[in-house]
Amino acid sequence: MEYGPAPEDADRARQWISEQGATFGHWINGAWAGASHHFESVNPATQETLARMGQASSSDVDAAVAAARQALAPWQALGGEERARHLYALARQVQKHARILSVIETLDNGKPIRETRDIDIPLVARHFYHHAGWATLVEEELPNSEPLGVIGQIIPWNFPLLMLAWKVAPALAAGNTVVLKPAEYTSLSALYFAQMSHDAGLPPGVLNIVTGDGNAGRELVEHSGINKVAFTGSTSVGREIREATAGSGKALTLELGGKSPFIVFADADLDSAVEGVVDAIWFNQGQVCCAGSRLLVQESVADDFLSRLKTRMQSLRLGDPLDKAIDMGAIVDQGQLETIRSYVEGAAKEGASCWQAGSGVPDQGWYFPPTLVTDVAPAHTIATEEVFGPVLAVMTFRTHNEAIEIANNTRYGLAASVWSENVNLTLEMASKVKAGVIWVNCTNEFDAAVGFGGYRESGFGREGGIEGLWAYRRSPLDLAPDENPPADPALPQLPAEGSALDRTAKLYIGGRQVRPDSGYSRPVAAMDRSLAGEVGEGNRKDIRNAVEAAHGAAGWGRGSAHGRAQVMYFLAENLEARADGFAKRIKELTGTDGEQEVTAAISRLLYYAGWCDKFEGVTHNAPGGRIVFAMPEPIGVIGLICPQSYPLLGLVSLMAPAIAVGNAVVAIPSENAPLVATDFYQVLETSDVPAGVVNIITGSRPELAKELARHDNVDGLWCAGHHEMVTEVERFSGGNLKQTWVFSGERDWCDPNLSQGRPFLRRATQIKNIWVPYGE
Numbered sequence: 001m002e003y004g005p006a007p008e009d010a011d012r013a014r015q016w017i018s019e020q021g022a023t024f025g026h027w028i029n030g031a032w033a034g035a036s037h038h039f040e041s042v043n044p045a046t047q048e049t050l051a052r053m054g055q056a057s058s059s060d061v062d063a064a065v066a067a068a069r070q071a072l073a074p075w076q077a078l079g080g081e082e083r084a085r086h087l088y089a090l091a092r093q094v095q096k097h098a099r100i101l102s103v104i105e106t107l108d109n110g111k112p113i114r115e116t117r118d119i120d121i122p123l124v125a126r127h128f129y130h131h132a133g134w135a136t137l138v139e140e141e142l143p144n145s146e147p148l149g150v151i152g153q154i155i156p157w158n159f160p161l162l163m164l165a166w167k168v169a170p171a172l173a174a175g176n177t178v179v180l181k182p183a184e185y186t187s188l189s190a191l192y193f194a195q196m197s198h199d200a201g202l203p204p205g206v207l208n209i210v211t212g213d214g215n216a217g218r219e220l221v222e223h224s225g226i227n228k229v230a231f232t233g234s235t236s237v238g239r240e241i242r243e244a245t246a247g248s249g250k251a252l253t254l255e256l257g258g259k260s261p262f263i264v265f266a267d268a269d270l271d272s273a274v275e276g277v278v279d280a281i282w283f284n285q286g287q288v289c290c291a292g293s294r295l296l297v298q299e300s301v302a303d304d305f306l307s308r309l310k311t312r313m314q315s316l317r318l319g320d321p322l323d324k325a326i327d328m329g330a331i332v333d334q335g336q337l338e339t340i341r342s343y344v345e346g347a348a349k350e351g352a353s354c355w356q357a358g359s360g361v362p363d364q365g366w367y368f369p370p371t372l373v374t375d376v377a378p379a380h381t382i383a384t385e386e387v388f389g390p391v392l393a394v395m396t397f398r399t400h401n402e403a404i405e406i407a408n409n410t411r412y413g414l415a416a417s418v419w420s421e422n423v424n425l426t427l428e429m430a431s432k433v434k435a436g437v438i439w440v441n442c443t444n445e446f447d448a449a450v451g452f453g454g455y456r457e458s459g460f461g462r463e464g465g466i467e468g469l470w471a472y473r474r475s476p477l478d479l480a481p482d483e484n485p486p487a488d489p490a491l492p493q494l495p496a497e498g499s500a501l502d503r504t505a506k507l508y509i510g511g512r513q514v515r516p517d518s519g520y521s522r523p524v525a526a527m528d529r530s531l532a533g534e535v536g537e538g539n540r541k542d543i544r545n546a547v548e549a550a551h552g553a554a555g556w557g558r559g560s561a562h563g564r565a566q567v568m569y570f571l572a573e574n575l576e577a578r579a580d581g582f583a584k585r586i587k588e589l590t591g592t593d594g595e596q597e598v599t600a601a602i603s604r605l606l607y608y609a610g611w612c613d614k615f616e617g618v619t620h621n622a623p624g625g626r627i628v629f630a631m632p633e634p635i636g637v638i639g640l641i642c643p644q645s646y647p648l649l650g651l652v653s654l655m656a657p658a659i660a661v662g663n664a665v666v667a668i669p670s671e672n673a674p675l676v677a678t679d680f681y682q683v684l685e686t687s688d689v690p691a692g693v694v695n696i697i698t699g700s701r702p703e704l705a706k707e708l709a710r711h712d713n714v715d716g717l718w719c720a721g722h723h724e725m726v727t728e729v730e731r732f733s734g735g736n737l738k739q740t741w742v743f744s745g746e747r748d749w750c751d752p753n754l755s756q757g758r759p760f761l762r763r764a765t766q767i768k769n770i771w772v773p774y775g776e
Ligand code: NDP
Pocket: 154, 155, 156, 157, 158, 181, 182, 183, 184, 185, 212, 213, 214, 215, 216, 217, 218, 221, 232, 233, 234, 235, 237, 238, 240, 241, 255, 256, 257, 258, 288, 289, 336, 339, 386, 387, 388
């Protein structure tokens, strides 16, 4: 039986384009703004030019940022309920204009109308509805926080309007205003949306759109008038943005690439899993950040599964994306098509076998057939790099442990899909695969209430749900770092001849006191300028050993929260037993009231001991019969650059929340009074803290901070320091895109409102969303 053509009518969309003279400028302050330079936007299915788009100059970006800044105060003054009305109006507009938006998206991007009509646009509306609710609730649900200000947002071309919704809806709901740059290939739907938002009464300047290439994006990122950058796109550009924003004080969230595993066990419902693969890698031509591009199939069913998959591939229809009966449309651009081709050719050269279904590829337009690559080794390029096309790399495994190992053998960690009828197995896999989203017996599920985002080089921050909203607010704990470095520690006087002070405190690594690799130590001055003692001069190798020890303590995070609580209570108890000694030491080294600091440190330990078994996730009831477990997981190994002041309380305030939720830490204590931290070794040793959970390296804070920032096995880094140091920390963290939190150490660390609370626990965790379907 043959399918007849079922084309969608594109006249209304084309009419809108021609009403604008097929030439667009930017959308600034609620009106069109002309552009001095243009580029062409092309329909990838036909290669026809759809329109000329404006290339934003720096003055266009200036104007957009100025408009957003001016609109900020009135937008905030409206209050949550009024903002909710605006978001609700936008949701309604999207529904009203759903068909034309779907067609514009298909014309501009080449994706099948079936997907834009049934998935992209309904999800856009859902996002605005969901966030209309948050606009009303944000003050109540996110207490002690405020909007960040003007947000610069940069989105890719694979889901143009959906990515706009993911960015714009939470930003506006949280009380910010926006300048958004869509991708060069696909700007039309964003401009239609902007015009529509104006018709819906959105105040001018609240949403501004500037179009253009990567240079326009760079102008926006570097603009001094924005308070946050929210980016979705490639890991390489994400890294560039991390470096460009280092030390600027701008908040940053990055949603980057992936190489997500799709894991099929022998006991899976194989036919359902085949449909899952179709959705995982051929939805949107595989141009999906969370595409299941690595198929891991259990060896015993591999032949059977691949044969079923090949049969299914033969029935996939490739062609005119406006045809409602088409499964796969066009690739967004010729450049992207060439990239995909070169990956497939490269795979063959590396020894893999490529198989493509015989389905016809249209003569005109940029198309690539669904492709299966077998005989793939885990180290092959096709198994490690994001292709961003309809290409599936197949590998096999024997045991579930091997599946976990292969699944985690990637620098990414965006998503994973696990297929088995054994619920115990799927949930164990869900807990052990390192990814922000796990789909059990399903794939590519999204909902506005459920956060989305990655681990590791897939970026940081979540979009959607309450986590996504937090990314658009700031709390008083995020005090900006000080501009000027504090004065150097006072130099000690030489000790008197024959002084008893010949003890050099060592470093604390893997639960043992060890000599520094350098063999050097540094003197520590007391307030009376006498020599109080010496501490080891830590270096790169000590950091390396400490990070290794911290990774060796991963069992701490996997163990029970009750067990962690007991250890932390014990820490508090043992610190209390030595309170006098610590108070004296603090007074000797800093001249401040040691007793007050020690008392506060004990209560901080008790506070986080209490939190250990209470900082838990939530369950979302997502549409379509899916339960989603949103579980906070420890980040892994966190580097802590402790404040100069409050040598005990500063260390405890950073260490306690991090370890309470299961991280291991490498702490760099105050340089002024490191002996307080070295005295703390004994408290750690007597409190059953497992080896490697807390490691302490004394020495130069800026030097050691840089080493931690550069280290690719450090997963997170908190830095309480001055401007110069945090700039370096952020810049060097771009290597493995570790999560950083930089803030001023100069605060009253005894004040719980500024120094403890949920924000610390949130920063110490990342949410993993596990989707589990129910019902037959
Ligand atoms: P990019 O990361 O280059 O583009 C994403 C967005 O960033 C676009 O709006 C782009 O503008 C803009 N941009 C580009 N350079 C800069 C810069 N230096 N500063 C600020 N903004 C910038 O992705 P591409 O579109 O070039 O795609 C390349 C590869 O990236 C794909 O093959 C795929 O592997 C991956 N990718 C991943 C996505 C994901 O969601 N994970 C999404 C898109 C791509 P412009 O469009 O004008 O270049």
